[in-house]
Amino acid sequence: MARSRVDDGVLTVGRSRVGTAFANTGGVLFSIVMLFPVYWILNTAFKPANEVLALTPTFLPKDPTFANFTSAFKAPLFLADMVNGLIVTLLAVAGSLVVGFLAALAIARFRFYGRKAIILVVLAVQLVPFVSLLIPLFLMLQSVSLTNSLVGVSITYLVLILPYTVWTLRGFISAIPRELDEAALIDGCSRPQVFWRIILPLTGPGLVATSVYGFIQAWNEFIIINTLNSPDKQNLMAWLLQNQTTRGTAWGPLMAGAIITSIPVVIFFLIIQRNIATGLTAGAVKG
Amino acid sequence: MSVVDTPTRPPRGSAPHRPEHAARPRRRRDRTPWLLAAPTLLLLAALLGYPMVKMVELSFQNMRLRELISGRAPAWVGLDNYTRVLSDSVFWSVVLRTVAFTAVSVIVSVLFGLGIALLMRRVARGVRLLMMVAMMFVWALPQLVAAQIFRWITDSDFGVINYLIDKLPGVDYQNHSWFVSPAQGWLVITTLVVWAGIPFLAITLNAGLTQVPKELIEAATVDGASAWQVLRSITLPMLKPLIVIVTTLSVIWNFGLFVQNWVLRDSHPEPAFQTLATYSYTQAFGQSRYSLGAAISVITVLLMLGVMAFYIRQMFKIGEVD
Numbered sequence: 143m144a145r146s147r148v149d150d151g152v153l154t155v156g157r158s159r160v161g162t163a164f165a166n167t168g169g170v171l172f173s174i175v176m177l178f179p180v181y182w183i184l185n186t187a188f189k190p191a192n193e194v195l196a197l198t199p200t201f202l203p204k205d206p207t208f209a210n211f212t213s214a215f216k217a218p219l220f221l222a223d224m225v226n227g228l229i230v231t232l233l234a235v236a237g238s239l240v241v242g243f244l245a246a247l248a249i250a251r252f253r254f255y256g257r258k259a260i261i262l263v264v265l266a267v268q269l270v271p272f273v274s275l276l277i278p279l280f281l282m283l284q285s286v287s288l289t290n291s292l293v294g295v296s297i298t299y300l301v302l303i304l305p306y307t308v309w310t311l312r313g314f315i316s317a318i319p320r321e322l323d324e325a326a327l328i329d330g331c332s333r334p335q336v337f338w339r340i341i342l343p344l345t346g347p348g349l350v351a352t353s354v355y356g357f358i359q360a361w362n363e364f365i366i367i368n369t370l371n372s373p374d375k376q377n378l379m380a381w382l383l384q385n386q387t388t389r390g391t392a393w394g395p396l397m398a399g400a401i402i403t404s405i406p407v408v409i410f411f412l413i414i415q416r417n418i419a420t421g422l423t424a425g426a427v428k429g
Numbered sequence: 430m431s432v433v434d435t436p437t438r439p440p441r442g443s444a445p446h447r448p449e450h451a452a453r454p455r456r457r458r459d460r461t462p463w464l465l466a467a468p469t470l471l472l473l474a475a476l477l478g479y480p481m482v483k484m485v486e487l488s489f490q491n492m493r494l495r496e497l498i499s500g501r502a503p504a505w506v507g508l509d510n511y512t513r514v515l516s517d518s519v520f521w522s523v524v525l526r527t528v529a530f531t532a533v534s535v536i537v538s539v540l541f542g543l544g545i546a547l548l549m550r551r552v553a554r555g556v557r558l559l560m561m562v563a564m565m566f567v568w569a570l571p572q573l574v575a576a577q578i579f580r581w582i583t584d585s586d587f588g589v590i591n592y593l594i595d596k597l598p599g600v601d602y603q604n605h606s607w608f609v610s611p612a613q614g615w616l617v618i619t620t621l622v623v624w625a626g627i628p629f630l631a632i633t634l635n636a637g638l639t640q641v642p643k644e645l646i647e648a649a650t651v652d653g654a655s656a657w658q659v660l661r662s663i664t665l666p667m668l669k670p671l672i673v674i675v676t677t678l679s680v681i682w683n684f685g686l687f688v689q690n691w692v693l694r695d696s697h698p699e700p701a702f703q704t705l706a707t708y709s710y711t712q713a714f715g716q717s718r719y720s721l722g723a724a725i726s727v728i729t730v731l732l733m734l735g736v737m738a739f740y741i742r743q744m745f746k747i748g749e750v751d
Contacts, residue, residue: 162551169548169556173563176624179578180566182589186581199589245469252462260466265744267477269737271685273706274726277713278483279476281497301476308469333461362571365687369714379573383696393581400574411569 227377234299242307314348542630576692
């Protein structure tokens with residue numbers, strides 16, 4: 143990375159050639175081990191069926207084919223579940239962005255009685271394992287006929303990603319110098335105008351990063367949707383789960399389906415990785 | 430990974446604190462912040478708070494399939510569910526297993542994460558980039574997909590792991606089933622969890638390492654400290670708050686293990702592969718014992734409460750929350 147000249151310092155002590163060679167070998171080996179499962183899913187997905195189920199696995203497809211991908215697309219409910227997943231995810235992200243932004247604004251820009259309590263709630267609810275709330279949630283949505291509905295799941299996902307959204311946007315808004323607000327106020331802006339003309343535009347990148355992360359979380363969820371909805375109202379993750387139990391495992395199409403399902407989130411993740419990786423450390427190590 | 434904060438690293442050497450009063454003269458009773466926060470609070474109350482209350486209520490009732498279908502109010506049974514759960518040796522073995530898995534997987538992941546983070550400081554730039562890319566791909570993979578891959582590579586008939594191990598001299602691993610013995614099955618599950626957890630840990634800790642001031646290390650070296658001494662007396666102490674945070678998060682996440690054992694056991698984990706989360710879920714949705722499942726969930730959350738409180742206190746302490 144760009145700043146490596148500066149940060150090489152941590153372990154430079156006692157640095158020997160042999161040691162560095164050792165370290166480099168270790169680093170390469172580690173990368174290979176980490177990437178092996180990723181490589182194997184790609185390897186499998188492009189093999190024809192007979193090669194997937196070969197007793198001696200081939201380490202590169204002898205006969206590369208797209209057959210698994212086409213059969214995944216043609217599999218029952220694959221496209222339907224893809225559309226469902228998109229609808230549910232986009233609704234949840236849009237909703238939580240709007241709702242969460244307002245709350246983030248309150249926490250970041252106002253000092254008021256109860257502010258710490260709200261922060262506490264936002265932090266705490268992120269830690270509650272959602273699976274444990276599934277029983278009452280299921281009964282609750284059932285009683286208002288929102289099980290087996292995309293609306294019920296969308297609202298659930300909205301709430302699932304909301305705490306994170308609030309927490310992250312809070313950080314982005316706090317990063318905007320308050321002096322900008324004040325200057326605008328002095329120049330005759332009203333408070334809503336400050337919001338529309340200063341804070342919202344400056345939080346733009348933050349909104350993108352936050353919604354992308356929300357998208358990843360909602361897209362990857364399957365336990366809730368698998369519990370609340372029947373297969374025709376589920377998403378691709380749940381499809382991947384079902385696929386294993388119904389008729390044995392067709393590994394080739396399953397791996398191809400898994401790749402199709404992962405592509406959007408992997409790309410999104412790689413785009414915003416910088417935010418995720420540097421975020422947590424911001425306050426933790428005071429240099 | 431859901432609790433990661435935003436990249437609002439303050440510029441070094443900027444004025445540490447703005448005088449509180451200068452910034453905001455409006456201290457009067459202002460309802461605006463509450464109005465802004467209201468939608469969020471309402472949603473959280475309706476879909477998190479209310480279910481939480483319901484979960485506790487449910488655990489004191491007897492909700493079965495009959496009540497669910499007929500819509501009749503379930504009968505109150507007092508502490509029956511709790512006495513039943515707590516006097517069940519199966520439940521205690523699940524608790525023990527979950528705790529043991531959490532302890533082992535967290536220790537292994539954090540040690541690995543720290544080791545890899547330190548290694549990243551030592552390797553050449555190209556190698557570091559390679560490690561970073563490898564970890565990013567692993568991190569980006571959806572949990573379910575990662576679990577499916579592991580299911581496939583450990584498949585007894587066509588899994589590549591059996592093939593590779595079988596190649597070792599004197600080992601016969603053809604058609605070996607990894608999940609016949611609980612110990613081996615848990616080895617696979619733990620490997621999956623550690624493998625998937627390392628990127629977050631190593632990348633976060635590596636980022637922390639880059640913030641340890643170089644001057645300190647140089648000074649120590651000039652004074653004759655060995656690499657090990659520098660690590661023990663400078664690097665690790667400075668990294669401690671971060672290590673505490675990521676360890677706490679790992680404990681919370683791993684204690685709630687669901688996806689990995691669920692998927693690797695084809696959505697029907699055998700008793701030996703149940704954790705608290707899957708056990709509660711199976712009781713509720715598999716056996717239609719909703720109340721019993723709720724009681725198990727309540728106990729699970731209570732068991733974790735201390736760790737969660739600790740995490741939040743740490744977040745306040747390191748000043749992430751101002």
